[in-house]
Amino acid sequence: MINPQALYIHIPFCDSICAYCDFYKMMAKPALKARYIDALCAEIDMHAALFSDLKTVYIGGGTPLAVGKPLFEQLLRKIAACVDVGRLTEYTVEVNPHDIKPEILPLLRFYGITRVNIGVESFNALKLKILGRNHDKQSAVEAIKRLKEAGFANIGVDLIYGVDYRDSFRKVKADLRHAVKLGISHISLYALIIEEKTILKQRLDKGLYRPCPDDREAVIYRKAVRYLERKGFNRYEMSNFAKPGFESRHNCVYWNNENYLGLGAGAAGYLDDVRYTNVRHLETYISAVQSGKNAYGERVELALADKMKEEVILGLRKTEGINIKTFANKYNKDITVVFPVIDELLAKGLLRKEGDNLFIPEDKVFLSNEVLVNFI
Template sequence: MIKAAYLHIPFCEHICYYCDFNKVYLQGQPVDDYIQAIEQEMKLTLREFPSDKLETIFVGGGTPTSLNEQQLDRFCEGINKNLPKAADVEFTFEANPGDLSKEKLQILKDAGVNRISLGVQTFNDHLLTKIGRAHRAKDVYQTVDNIKSIGFDNISIDLIYSLPTQTLKDFEESLNEAFSLDLPHYSAYSLIIEPKTVFYNLLRKGKLPTPGEDIEARMYEVLMEKMESRGLHQYEISNFSKYGYESRHNLVYWNNESYYGFGAGAHSYVNGIRRSNIGPLKKYIDCINNEELPIRENHQVTPSEQMEEEMFLGLRKTAGVSISKFNEKFNRDPLELFSNEINELASKKWIEVNDDNIYLTKQGRLLGNEVFQMFLGVID
């Protein structure tokens, strides 16, 4: 059963120095043709892989709200016309502070969008400049006010820590500013420097002064402490919320469930096959115009890979992996299947096992990637 859909808008008015997502500068791009193509992809996909009701829809990018009012209205209309939605669907749009007018917000509200995710990253204006962001801290406050005034109450913001030249004090100040907004959901990620980004090129030249692993680890500890003290529970390594405001869409990924991916460069997981779409816009649009699904690569996930993914994706959640659900899904006991790995990690106090869950300890969350790698390529 397919529960979720992700739609990708690759257009940006500014390119951030750390971003490696499929994106292009907005100016001069065939935006209207792209909107038509992604609507056609929805039709082609649902014809081949139907679904009764989607529980979550997430529009990301790029910058989805870089579309003008008419384009945004048309895009939302295409979603509502082609994707079957559950009555209580979680419908999220990503946006940047400063480019989300009340007119655009009203279009989203009228289209049934009920969750907004803002890419804030930091409240330090100097750091915002250093990472290539166009907005400033004042834009965040104004944008959140606008979002609330239109009637949205499910609002999330993203933060990034371990930024170049960022100090622990800088990060704590950003957290305090974020808390002043009194939002129900916060995500915070450590900076990962990816190939083909501005930061990657600077790092190779020795011109990217990062805080270092020790400061990064301390930032993460402070993050967990401050979130807990504010009554925001950590339900995943990088995500914190008031109860009832967890991101249902992201939980689909971490629960290793099926989802559609629409748009240039989007990924999907349908009928046990992980697919990636064609990335370049012209090739994507041409493929759709030929009535073909724009698939760049297919990978049939083997039963062994499914079980390994169930472990390292599920361990991202603070609740961890349910032993009984794993048994029910695969007819295998994870405690037997991964006995060596679980015993080793438990001896290091990186994971714990209770009656029905295998989960990371607080120390284990600091070393999450090392834990996850233990479950790769284990099953013959």
């Protein structure tokens, strides 16, 4: 078995439900949160033998700190007992602005957290209202300042554009300007996607919400890329921008199609050619773990053809794209023989080749789905 390079831990609890979110999440009473953390710690114990090569740990959700400080510390204590935290190159916790209270900061420092990613989404009051966020601009600013004062240099923020029909680059630029001014080192900039079974989808179906036109989203994206480049941020993946040296090493494991372990209800993983997702049902998850069993809701063993497809689809998300020699060494195949459509995409200008790298040109990134569909 190939030991995973990365560990993702999912905590599905939130203090409120955002209008756009389709991740596995819920609001829950303290007793259920306690049972879940107990089960999660048991699942960590079950897989501890796989942790020897870990380079990154990412605790996400949901909202991890929605479990409260005592339960969150219980989890951090378990991780510290099973993972050599000192050997990690990155240890991330996902937070919301209201989570960054003075009593939380020493906890994060003590247990070796090196990176904090904040779900800001916007500094604009109207956008935050549309998205159903429960913080405001001031709380986001204060959270970032507290983290910096506590010594955290690696701080990322998530921002969303195309929030509704009134969105514009002027508004998005204002969000980006705030993040840059606050000294953020990493920005994830996502176009709003209206997912099924979300509050925004319900509003859309009732005619109570008007989405941002696709052509305007494309303009916003292109201008945002140029703005962030001028501010010293490198676009290293379609939606991710970083100051030099602050790229998300954990997420790069995903895009490089390397092995990673996902623990917790709804968490996904990729181990030894198997992609799996843990069951998205708390009681079923807890019962499985208490019985010493994996809590798979879905498990798919990939054939060689599937692995190569995923290598290309994930790799083309990166600005640098796919290295032809790396592909050949990994699969003992010529990528252009496996995927003859590459020559056609190169001729159309939807792919570009420089040296040994194949990548989507910057002016075609917003049309990336038209490229990637050729490899499905």
